[in-house]
Amino acid sequence: MTDRKSIVLASRPQGQPSTDNFRLEIDSVPSPKDGQFLVRVIWLSLDPYMRGRMDDAKSYAKPVEVGAVMDGGCVGEVTESHHPDFPKGSIVTGQFGWTSHAVSNGEGVRIVDPDVAPISTALGVLGMPGITAWVGLNDIMEAKAGETVVISAATGAVGGLAGQLAKAKGCRVIGVAGGPEKCDFAVTELGYDACLDHKAHDAKGLSEALKDVAPDGVDGYFENVGGKTLEAVLSRMNVGGRIAVCGMIAWYSGQGVDEAQPLPAVWRNILTRRLTAKGFIIFDHFDRFPAFIAEVAPMVSDGRLAFKESVAKGLEAAPEAFLNMLKGGNFGKQLVRVGDDP
Amino acid sequence: MTDRKSIVLASRPQGQPSTDNFRLEIDSVPSPKDGQFLVRVIWLSLDPYMRGRMDDAKSYAKPVEVGAVMDGGCVGEVTESHHPDFPKGSIVTGQFGWTSHAVSNGEGVRIVDPDVAPISTALGVLGMPGITAWVGLNDIMEAKAGETVVISAATGAVGGLAGQLAKAKGCRVIGVAGGPEKCDFAVTELGYDACLDHKAHDAKGLSEALKDVAPDGVDGYFENVGGKTLEAVLSRMNVGGRIAVCGMIAWYSGQGVDEAQPLPAVWRNILTRRLTAKGFIIFDHFDRFPAFIAEVAPMVSDGRLAFKESVAKGLEAAPEAFLNMLKGGNFGKQLVRVGDDP
Numbered sequence: 001m002t003d004r005k006s007i008v009l010a011s012r013p014q015g016q017p018s019t020d021n022f023r024l025e026i027d028s029v030p031s032p033k034d035g036q037f038l039v040r041v042i043w044l045s046l047d048p049y050m051r052g053r054m055d056d057a058k059s060y061a062k063p064v065e066v067g068a069v070m071d072g073g074c075v076g077e078v079t080e081s082h083h084p085d086f087p088k089g090s091i092v093t094g095q096f097g098w099t100s101h102a103v104s105n106g107e108g109v110r111i112v113d114p115d116v117a118p119i120s121t122a123l124g125v126l127g128m129p130g131i132t133a134w135v136g137l138n139d140i141m142e143a144k145a146g147e148t149v150v151i152s153a154a155t156g157a158v159g160g161l162a163g164q165l166a167k168a169k170g171c172r173v174i175g176v177a178g179g180p181e182k183c184d185f186a187v188t189e190l191g192y193d194a195c196l197d198h199k200a201h202d203a204k205g206l207s208e209a210l211k212d213v214a215p216d217g218v219d220g221y222f223e224n225v226g227g228k229t230l231e232a233v234l235s236r237m238n239v240g241g242r243i244a245v246c247g248m249i250a251w252y253s254g255q256g257v258d259e260a261q262p263l264p265a266v267w268r269n270i271l272t273r274r275l276t277a278k279g280f281i282i283f284d285h286f287d288r289f290p291a292f293i294a295e296v297a298p299m300v301s302d303g304r305l306a307f308k309e310s311v312a313k314g315l316e317a318a319p320e321a322f323l324n325m326l327k328g329g330n331f332g333k334q335l336v337r338v339g340d341d342p
Numbered sequence: 343m344t345d346r347k348s349i350v351l352a353s354r355p356q357g358q359p360s361t362d363n364f365r366l367e368i369d370s371v372p373s374p375k376d377g378q379f380l381v382r383v384i385w386l387s388l389d390p391y392m393r394g395r396m397d398d399a400k401s402y403a404k405p406v407e408v409g410a411v412m413d414g415g416c417v418g419e420v421t422e423s424h425h426p427d428f429p430k431g432s433i434v435t436g437q438f439g440w441t442s443h444a445v446s447n448g449e450g451v452r453i454v455d456p457d458v459a460p461i462s463t464a465l466g467v468l469g470m471p472g473i474t475a476w477v478g479l480n481d482i483m484e485a486k487a488g489e490t491v492v493i494s495a496a497t498g499a500v501g502g503l504a505g506q507l508a509k510a511k512g513c514r515v516i517g518v519a520g521g522p523e524k525c526d527f528a529v530t531e532l533g534y535d536a537c538l539d540h541k542a543h544d545a546k547g548l549s550e551a552l553k554d555v556a557p558d559g560v561d562g563y564f565e566n567v568g569g570k571t572l573e574a575v576l577s578r579m580n581v582g583g584r585i586a587v588c589g590m591i592a593w594y595s596g597q598g599v600d601e602a603q604p605l606p607a608v609w610r611n612i613l614t615r616r617l618t619a620k621g622f623i624i625f626d627h628f629d630r631f632p633a634f635i636a637e638v639a640p641m642v643s644d645g646r647l648a649f650k651e652s653v654a655k656g657l658e659a660a661p662e663a664f665l666n667m668l669k670g671g672n673f674g675k676q677l678v679r680v681g682d683d684p
Contacts, residue, residue, distance in 0.1 A: 052614075059614045060581075226609055239402075245613050251606040263602045264593040267568055271587050271621040272394075272401045279613040 004029045005315050006069045007098035013054055016253045017326070021054065022070070022319040029101045037081035039092060039102045044315065044336040045073040045123035046322045047157070048224075051252040060281045070098040070318075073128055075112060075119050077342045086111070091342070093122040098318055100338055117300045119341075124333035125300055125307040129157035131292045132246060132282040136222055137162050137169075139288065140244035140280045145170030147219035150210070150236075152229045154195055155182045155308065157333035158246065162222050164305050165296075167191045171220075174213050176206070176229050178328040185331070189306050198229055203261070206232035217241075226250045231261040234269050245279040252326065308332025346371045347657050348411045349440035355396055358595045359668070363396065364412070364661040371443045379423035381434060381444045386657065386678040387415040387465035388664045389499070390566075393594040402623045412440035412660075415470055417454060417461050419684045428453070433684070435464040440660055442680055459642045461683075466675035467642055467649040471499035473634045474588060474624045478564055479504050479511075481630065482586035482622045487512030489561035492552070492578075494571045496537055497524045497650065499675035500588065504564050506647050507638075509533045516556050518548070518571050520670045527673070531648050540571055545603070548574035559583075568592045573603040576611050587621040594668065650674025 010023035032038045053064045074096040094109035096102035112122045153159040154175025166173045175186040175195035186195035194213035217238035227250030299305045310330040312321035318336045325334045352365035374380045395406045416438040436451035438444035454464045495501040496517025508515045517528040517537035528537035536555035559580035569592030641647045652672040654663035660678045667676045
């Protein structure tokens with residue numbers, strides 16, 4: 001009988017999290033009862049939202065309890081089934097957590113067709129990050145052809161797709177990313193018109209650089225980061241501009257908060273430029289999944305959309321990979337290979 | 343021949359403005375040429391947006407030049423006319439400025455019907471503040487029956503109408519105003535369900551008080567002030583709440599900026615509660631004027647809407663009255679009586 005490995009939340013972080021906040025636990029693989037099935041996890045997705053779950057703060061989802069398995073989306077293989085809709089051998093995706101094996105009753109679980117695209121894309125371009133990019137751009141920002149849009153975390157799981165979808169729509173698309181390698185990738189592989197390296201500038205410098213590449217101002221901003229990027233983009237927003245507030249990773253662990261632009265300056269911008277800042281959480285928009293898949297799956301299948309994955313090897317590597325991602329050290333969608341392909 | 347009196351911008355304020363920033367100038371009443379008419383000003387409106395015009399900062403309207411007459415909306419009588427659409431004896435409203443007499447070619451000028459309501463209402467409940475309240479509530483906040491909405495500057499020219507319109511719509515309406523007298527007026531005369539005195543609380547206390555009177559949370563916030571009121575209301579917003587950002591008078595002269603809530607906390611609220619914060623400037627929405635008048639004028643005529651005016655006597659009193667209004671010292675729509683009724 002195989003062991004089950006899981007990563008649990010060992011303690012809540014004070015500010016910046018560390019590997020001490022996680023603990024590997026080993027028990028035996030559970031057995032599915034009637035109406036249940038067993039999933040052997042192949043891929044685990046690491047996403048910025050998980051940082052929020054580590055805190056005991058009121059947010060849009062319940063915090064992970066100390067001692068509980070970390071929450072996370074996975075792709076896996078059904079290895080034993082007592083559920084008619086999820087037969088043995090199916091590839092499935094669901095919130096199985098940071099673990100090697102999970103028992104499920106099928107709630108929130110979806111079958112993945114391995115013929116459409118590599119199964120890992122169910123966690124990226126054809127999964128939660130993908131629909132986040134698509135909803136943010138279309139439903140929240142309402143980007144239109146001919147407009148200039150800025151995408152922060154431009155090569156990330158969400159940003160990388162948002163940028164390509166905006167380009168396909170006929171927008172002028174400016175990325176902001178960390179480091180020359182990511183910026184180069186954004187332009188050459190993802191088709192951004194330009195990409196600014198936030199590590200090379202302070203807020204003022206970033207604003208100046210943005211003026212050069214967005215001479216007509218910015219109509220839409222896909223906000224993933226907060227921090228100086230937000231400050232710089234706000235200074236270039238056109239009257240009537242829209243900000244889709246999807247994340248603020250720069251501030252997730254409390255760093256950079258003291259240097260943040262004061263609220264009154266931002267509020268004044270919202271007023272005088274008649275901006276709309278609209279927060280969204282993708283869990284509210286899962287009814288858009290069929291429309292998203294109908295549009296984006298063919299673009300992935302026929303190679304029109306590029307996607308990049310950053311793979312950590314083995315469940316034990318998840319905490320390090322997660323911490324690295326929070327600092328922007330990943331390049332593309334961050335995955336953990338937990339088990340072999342079927 | 344009569345003299346013309348005008349108040350000009352003598353100098354730009356550093357922070358809080360003072361009477362030294364204004365100067366009375368006297369010249370002779372100008373003569374209208376062909377296609378023009380002369381207006382004898384009866385009422386001048388004082389509005390918070392004028393504070394912004396005193397600064398040399400990029401905003402939605404050009405600053406008033408130093409030495410130029412202060413910008414402002416007026417109601418007056420046409421005393422001499424070479425324009426067929428504005429015959430002698432007409433009552434008109436337009437941006438004639440802080441002055442006793444003005445020559446106009448009719449651009450941006452509208453005839454006022456004195457039979458509908460007192461002519462001063464063309465500067466208040468049936469004028470710019472009125473349409474601001476109506477557009478903010480209906481088009482920007484999209485308030486719906488059964489929702490809880492909060493109106494700051496609850497007894498002001500804009501807030502006083504917004505509160506009554508929200509009540510007429512079937513909302514639960516909470517006001518925030520400065521001092522027990524205004525709060526009492528809001529409840530007894532304007533029909534607010536409750537009104538909180540921001541002078542009696544810090545941000546935390548205001549948040550607690552709001553919890554008591556808005557036990558189901560806040561769905562819409564009509565933002566006129568910024569400062570601790572914004573902070574308190576943000577802490578009570580429901581998921582999917584909308585903020586109509588109309589003004590931020592608490593911060594117009596730079597005061598209170600240092601104590602403002604940090605941006606990251608606000609941005610986090612926008613994200614996790616999926617709020618929409620939407621700035622608007624009424625000049626963008628003047629196409630809604632006919633619809634506004636059609637709905638609101640009958641409510642004023644038949645006394646369904648209460649409105650309160652605060653009148654300063656004589657053009658020379660305008661600077662003091664304006665400075666007083668910026669500190670919240672007015673009670674209701676602030677007007678200056680510049681000339682006698684016809």
